[in-house]
Amino acid sequence: MANRSRNIPIKHIIGFVTSVVLTFVAAWTALRSNLPVMWVIISILVLAVIQAAIQLFLFMHLTERGAGNTPWNMMFHGAVLAAIIVAGSLFTMSFGFM
């Protein structure tokens, strides 16, 4: 037990480094690249999806057994909330102004 936990956590280090790199790439795309706005938006969205996947698989124990439905339950509610934030903001901020 003690021995196993003393191994260097390779998976986590890789996850950490890639997520930092992805963040910098996203910042660079938005601030310094000369891509058209549409492409900037598309690329940072793609980067965000990759980032989320890294978090889920390398840190959030998504592949681990024994947690039951809890992770899916939380992700579902997270998605609902994100939908409320986006749709709700569009609704309240642009209704009557469009």
Place this chain on the structure above:
Amino acid sequence: MGLDEFFVTGEPLIYAGMVAIVLVSGAIIFLLTYFKKWKWLWREWLTSVDHKKIGIMYILSALAMLFRAGTDALMMRTQLAFPDMNFLDAQHYNEIFTTHGTIMIFFMAMPFLIGLMNIVVPLQIGARDFAFPYVNALSFWSFFFGAMLFNVSFVIGGSPDAGWTSYTPLAGAAMSPGPGQNFYLLGLQLSGIGTLATGINLMVTILKMRAPGMTLFKMPIFTWSTLITSFIITFAFPILTVALALMTVDRIFGSQFFTLTGEGLPMMWANLFWMWGHPEVYIVILPAFGIFSEVIATFAKKRLFGYNVMVWSLILIAGLSFLVWVHHFFTMGAGAFVNSVFSVSTMAIAVPTGVKIFNWLATLYKSKIKTTTAMMWALAFIPSFTIGGITGVMLGMAAADYQFHNSYFLIAHFHYVLVAGTVFGCFAGLVYWYPKMFGHTLNERIGKWSFWLFVIGFHVCFLPQYFLGLDGMPRRVFHVVPEWFNLNVISTIGAFGMGLGFAVFVYNIYYSYRHSEREKTGDPWDARTLEWATTTPVPEYNFAVIPHVKSHDAYWDMKQKGETIYDESKLEPIHMPNSTGRPFIMMAILAFTGFALVFEWIWLAVAGLIGALVIMGIRSFDYDEGYHISVEDIKRTERSARGQSHELR
């Protein structure tokens, strides 16, 4: 930057504040040194990961913050009662209502409730600590240093002055230059880390660490309200985090999210703020509901009426709380359709709240009520909070809100819900669980004095404000016209009554420490839930033997059957986490980083961030496995606590 820009100058009240700070810190340092308590402080408190000690530190800090923000309140009330005395000028008044509101919500209400959760929830579910004790310590220190960072603003740099809602464009760099607003952003950002971590921590603790047999629907109701609150925290706080970060980037690095220039959307701040802000008001009221439910059931000597309905209305309130935020800015002009939608959802949320009121009344119905101080706070809560709720529904009618909005009617509404709900709840909870925390009850006679002073003061203070609002007095003004004089004077008298009530409350803590009888049974109120099944003072491992739960109100049933939770033959060594100073150090470094960012000293902030990263790195490779308490030690502790002979068989 010269020292005269660094420190706030030219204001006699603030000079007095500086002198007070120097004197108090000097006295504390002197006392700690004189009594040789530095080591004790560090070893027993600052490095502790024990949920009970962390809870006590939360509550002590919250009481200190209640004092600070309460002083702000009394200064505002003094100014409004005697507007021609020039006690406060406009700028100073703006700063004071901003710090008052921000501190009350972030550094008083939330930490007070989180402190009670810290102490009570693991005990109620039969657990030995939080799921992540280290993270719990981290949370506390993040709150503590966040609060200090915010509080220091009034002597160093100048306080924020754009209201606790910090609306852009007023709060943006163009219209509020200087460090003030940055203190708001970074103080809240720092303490927000801790709040979010506590939300997750409590959620995991409750979902994973309940005693065997305790299904979700056998959990005590305070634990339920904590679980639901944790969900709201976990889903709502990221919105605030992002909004604060965006405004910080706006102010310090010149982006244009909320500015009038560029393609900024200043109204988006209000939108994001209240998407977090409305759930936030439920974060501070649902735990109070839980406290009242426990107190009422205990002192009515009855099982809580409609337990299942109570739980489902908590869940419904939590869900709806994410769907009503626009009622805070009906007047922004989103249009009739948008306003109607949110008007309806707002009124819907009053339904489950009303259901809860009726359940409390039904619990009281035909019961033998014991009017202890804790119960009196709960009894006073019901009618007072109802007034707040009903006026909330009035505000929720969009068309009417065009009249009420930003008037004293609104001020009266949210003080009726926040004071009569959250503050009464904190007091009830503190009085109720005090014997578990400190091994003696608070004096009942003095407790009732503080109760009456505070409650009467509260109504005298805030009831007139509804009428001031109807007479057209707007909020956030430092000067009043003659029509509003009389009611303002009455209101100020009430405010000082509340101040007196609080002073008596604090005096009671000192008096009871000196004179109250020490508590031996562990169950002074003849209560119903598991936290009362342990001995008092609670040993560091909470439960020598993990209890088995068969029903709701587990401890009540055990008492009826003459059982106890302790069985010497079932003892096993207990695994406990080690103390650690790293949470304290990490958050102190982050507070330093925040301070550097407030003054926009970027390189200093970078250095601070690197320091924090190093500590996080060290933590990542930390293999501390904790330690075990031997069966012998447990036996010795339990026997002396249970008044048996100290010899071991």
